[in-house]
Amino acid sequence: MAKQIENKSLQKLANLRRQHKGLINLMPLQTGGMLTDAAKEALTEFGDGYSVCDFCQGSLCNVTNPPIRDFVQELLPQFLGCEVATITHGAREAKFMVMHSLAKPGDSILVDANRHYTTVVAAERVGLHVIEVPHSGHPEFRVDVNEYAPLIKEHAPKLILLTYPDGNYGNLPDAGRLGEIAQEYNIPYILNGAYAVGRMPVSMEEIGADFIIGSGHKSMASAGPVGVLGRKKKWEEIVLRKSGKYSNKEIELLGCTVRGVPLITLIASFPYVKERVNNWGEQTSKAQWFSTELEKLGFKQLGEKPHRHDLLHFDAPVLYEISKRVRERGYFLYKELKERGIWGPQPGMTRSFKLSTFAADRQQLGVVIDSFKAILNKYS
Numbered sequence: 312m313a314k315q316i317e318n319k320s321l322q323k324l325a326n327l328r329r330q331h332k333g334l335i336n337l338m339p340l341q342t343g344g345m346l347t348d349a350a351k352e353a354l355t356e357f358g359d360g361y362s363v364c365d366f367c368q369g370s371l372c373n374v375t376n377p378p379i380r381d382f383v384q385e386l387l388p389q390f391l392g393c394e395v396a397t398i399t400h401g402a403r404e405a406k407f408m409v410m411h412s413l414a415k416p417g418d419s420i421l422v423d424a425n426r427h428y429t430t431v432v433a434a435e436r437v438g439l440h441v442i443e444v445p446h447s448g449h450p451e452f453r454v455d456v457n458e459y460a461p462l463i464k465e466h467a468p469k470l471i472l473l474t475y476p477d478g479n480y481g482n483l484p485d486a487g488r489l490g491e492i493a494q495e496y497n498i499p500y501i502l503n504g505a506y507a508v509g510r511m512p513v514s515m516e517e518i519g520a521d522f523i524i525g526s527g528h529k530s531m532a533s534a535g536p537v538g539v540l541g542r543k544k545k546w547e548e549i550v551l552r553k554s555g556k557y558s559n560k561e562i563e564l565l566g567c568t569v570r571g572v573p574l575i576t577l578i579a580s581f582p583y584v585k586e587r588v589n590n591w592g593e594q595t596s597k598a599q600w601f602s603t604e605l606e607k608l609g610f611k612q613l614g615e616k617p618h619r620h621d622l623l624h625f626d627a628p629v630l631y632e633i634s635k636r637v638r639e640r641g642y643f644l645y646k647e648l649k650e651r652g653i654w655g656p657q658p659g660m661t662r663s664f665k666l667s668t669f670a671a672d673r674q675q676l677g678v679v680i681d682s683f684k685a686i687l688n689k690y691s
């Protein structure tokens with residue numbers, strides 16, 4: 312019996328497929344992480360374990376073949392507008408390593424109320440108190456960065472963090488103004504750009520942050536998990552302090568970070584990603600047009616208006632009403648969209664849902680708008 316179950320499980324492993332090949336992809340988690348052809352090729356070329364370590368002399372970021380050194384030491388800092396950069400396993404690992412290096416258990420960190428859950432979990436792992444700067448609530452959920460100042464005075468946090476944009480509403484708070492506040496109070500400032508770096512132009516230096524964080528699989532056309540961490544040079548000795556026993560191994564990186572294929576896909580897609588951020592104007596106008604069209608159908612866009620990011624969150628009372636009376640319940644929307652060639656809102660969600668217009672062109676978004684119309688007609 313046990314053997315039978317095992318065989319069945321093994322069979323499932325032999326047929327790994329995803330369900331949505333060829334569909335229009337609107338899923339916010341995925342639209343910025345779709346691979347380029349160059350990355351797909353590199354993926355198989357470097358698929359074997361430790362493939363990037365062929366010519367390693369003890370430090371991952373110094374490997375010249377493949378050209379990791381050039382990427383990390385030259386291209387990446389320039390792209391992020393910072394002095395030095397490192398590769399991490401993701402945005403959350405980058406946040407953790409900064410918090411872990413600069414603060415001690417019992418210290419506080421001040422973050423925006425739209426922060427990602429990984430900000431809180433990273434802080435918990437370090438033992439920090441998390442204090443939140445409130446947002447304005449429904450429907451815009453705006454964060455006014457001027458509200459950081461009184462809370463800095465009240466709580467004397469070791470670090471401040473801003474989510475730019477947040478992953479729920481796609482709001483872009485005034486990151487540059489927070490840079491001035493950070494300077495005024497002389498407090499290290501982390502910019503979490505998991506949804507910005509690789510999608511839109513963003514420069515740590517212009518914003519005045521101490522750290523900038525990106526996510527390869529979220530926004531840099533990479534398989535991941537991989538992240539980038541840019542920073543001011545003055546933090547180098549603290550964040551990248553070396554092992555006492557192994558003088559070329561950074562403690563926070565546990566010696567080396569991304570030892571293989573996620574890094575190679577990040578590098579292979581980089582020339583394309585570096586260029587695509589220049590299309591940001593078209594990306595935002597496309598998102599605004601799409602949002603206006605969906606609002607005409609009775610959905611309500613949450614977050615800032617006019618919107619300045621491709622991540623859109625809609626309240627959809629009409630769909631929710633339908634879901635209450637159909638057999639599939641909340642899954643009807645996912646099913647209806649999939650039948651029309653669209654992969655987007657989290658299956659099961661109807662009352663409110665998130666979409667990203669980043670990977671779809673206007674013609675495809677037209678198909679999406681028409682599909683929503685057809686679905687509403689069908690159930691009206």
Ligand SMILES: *Cc1c(COP(=O)(O)O)cnc(C)c1O
Nearest residue numbers: 401402403427477478505526529
């Ligand atoms: C997706 C996301 C993260 C997590 O990114 P990882 O690279 O997977 O750790 C962090 N912050 C925000 C705002 C995100 O949207």
